[in-house]
Amino acid sequence: MRVLKFGGTSVADAQRVINVSEIAINTSIQVQTALVLSAPAGVTNILVSMLKSALAGSDCKNEFNALDQIIRPLITNLSAQYPKFEGEKVLAFYEDIVSELQRRVSGITLLGSCPDPVAAYIECRGEALSIAIMSELLRAREQQVQVIDPVEILVCDGKFLESSVDIEASIERFKRLTIDPKAIVLMSGFCGGNRQGQLVLLGRNGSDYSAACLAAVSKAQCCEIWTDVDGVYSCDPRAVPDAVLLRRMSYKEAMELSYFGAKVLHPRTITPIAQYRIPCLIKNTLNPQGEGTLISEETDRNLITKGISDLKNVSMINVSGPGMKGMVGMAGRLFSCISRANVSIVLITQSSSEYSITFCVHSEDAFAARSAIEEEFKLELNAHLLDPIEIQDKKAIISVVGEGMRTAKGVSSKFFRALAQANINVNAIAQGSSERSISAVIDGSKVSEAVFSCHTAFFSGRQIIDLIIVGVGGVGSALLKQIEKQRDELKKRNGIEIRVICVANSTSFVKDPVGLKIEQVETMLKGSQNGPFTIEEAKRLVDDSHLVNPVFVDCTSSDSIALSYLELMQAGYHVVTPNKKANTNSYEYYTGLRNIAQKCRRKFYYEATVGAGLPVINTLQNLLAAGDRLIEFNGIMSGTLSYIFGLLDEGKSLSQATKDAYERGYSEPNPRDDLEGMDVARKLLILARECGYKLDLSDIEVECPVDVKYLEGNNAQEVLENLKGADEEFAKKVELAKQEGKVLRYVATIKDGGKCSCGIKAVGPEDPLFKVVGGENALSFTSAYYQPIPLVIRGYGAGTEVTAAGVFSDILRLQNWTREA
Known part of the structure; x- marks a missing residue:
């Protein structure tokens, strides 16, 4: 048997449901096939909103209308395309569900509360609808179908809204079933049954987990997770356009990536398939012929690192104090009290001096963690053996993961230099004993820059330089023309991508975070209503656009801009200029520029200030x-x-x-x-x-x-x-x-x-x-x-051309520094 799981986007409308049925039919020709389905995209969110609205006393009319706008067209469109599709039968099933939901919503509104069993029932109705629609479509396409109930098969332990599957017990249940070898098997995702036979939910990414559990209990030859991307990427392709599709990866690599935030799979999904050594294939419903990503015991040895993942909304908690050194059982007490508070710890690190222990939790658990620690160590805190508990919110964890990291040298240095190159401060570091991952805690606002910079260091030959050019007189205009002329050649031969993000003259500016069209800059500046460009605007540009390698190019002769270089470097900019005013200001300012550049790991290049395009400064420095x-x-x-x-x-x-x-x-x-x-x-x-x-x-x-x-x-x-x-x-x-x-x-x-x-x-x-x-x-x-x-x-x-060439040369030197970092 092959178990195929399809997410909500894969069954979002009639055409996508048809695509899923096509994939299922083609697979069933070769091997017995089981489908595990999520609710159509958006339905679960509507049902969760329905619960909240009911608790607030609403009749949930808006939610029922939103649900109807998704489900009814889906059914009627399938009826129109397949004459044998019994649309009236499926609509009747849908209306029965709606009636039951209305009855339960009324009860919640009257009581002002919602028992967990009722919430579990309501939240998984989308999956029940997906199964009803798919089973009827397959029958309309003359396929035999067998629907199995996850409540009867998956034995779960835990809470009604967050349970885990007992695989061994579920195997015994599955053995009692008689599976028709000619039928396509259908099972709802997201839910199972506790030992009393009550419906429970499997929590976040429950449908993936359901599929993995069904694959494990049925001893499937493969578990396929069908989604809306081609497989597992080296990082989020929405954040980094040149993210690499990974062809193969090991269970352990997938576990590390998913644990630290990769969205394609959840760690709970990997556990059952890894335990029973069942290969897992990640495929794209919209590109069924694509190779996808195979997760198994083997990995792709050609890639030392497999991916960059990030986990947002994390809080870092520091427990420290003079009494910690030599305090036997300190760590045990600390983590035991956190466990009793039902708080999951994401990352742990401890100073070698034993003075402090730092760990991270999900931000929603930070208050509970603090309360638990203060209660456990009340005496030590009162006696000042421990310092007040320190919590830093709005943090994120970025991790680099790969099986090959265990034997490769220099991975850590490349990782941390990439973060430094992006001007990102590291708050804490952790590396697992498996050596498959290295993690760093950073500010949550810097995640995009961190992922981009690390991905460039490990996977991409592309080097991006983002330019903010201020001053478009003779030198500035010549520089823009030279960039436009040479940009394609640099990208083709050297992998250097120069993006002009912002251009400013004395009265106005234009900007585009993905790069301006240089040939249109002059016209755009004439029509711009933005007003004069300011240093504060330059700072906002770095933060809002998440620029990793921003370069401030000052082609003016302005004293005020030259005196702003310190602020610009502190904001994350490299500075390139033919403007002599900064280097000829007071000697204190001259030395201050170099100190800040070194402290902020920024570069200050000014070759064109002395010899225009002649290599004077660099030669003398060497x-x-x-x-x-x-x-x-x-x-x-x-x-x-x-x-x-x-x-x-x-x-x-x-x-x-x-x-x-x-x-x-x-x-x-x-x-x-x-x-x-x-x-x-x-x-x-x-x-x-x-x-x-x-x-x-x-x-x-x-x-x-x-x-x-x-x-x-x-x-x-x-x-x-x-x-x-x-x-x-x-x-x-x-x-x-x-x-x-x-x-x-x-x-x-x-x-x-x-x-x-x-x-x-x-x-x-x-x-x-x-x-x-x-x-x-x-x-x-x-x-x-x-x-x-x-x-x-x-x-x-x-001459403007020669001076602009000198500035351009300095800009390209920054690319060399990026690669070295």
């Missing part, structure tokens, strides 16, 4: 980490000034060269910002701080190329006009340098000891900066390792 020491630095660090001074070599005047740079878009909107030299000073300060010098911007000696009076003006045109006054004087400097065989360059310098300056310098052909023109940057590092010939980094250091 050299210093390898033990190198800076002796001297000289560099051309402004692409705009590089371009202007190059034109001076060709004979143009300063004002002409500056106007040319402005008209080509190489300069800032106001060229004064380039000619003042402060942009170069900020870049120089960043490099000096990277080398370990504790400097502020005021410590940098800055020479303005011309007298500041020539830079006065309210806009670019006025500045360019005033600049003509400096042409004659500046031309003399150019000519003097030329006579010496040299050229003028605006050079930033760091001397050994940390003296920093930037200003005009005449350099000869032997200097690496001599030929640097046309917007190039060149940075010359003389160090302990690189002398007497310095290390020179040279290339274009200006």
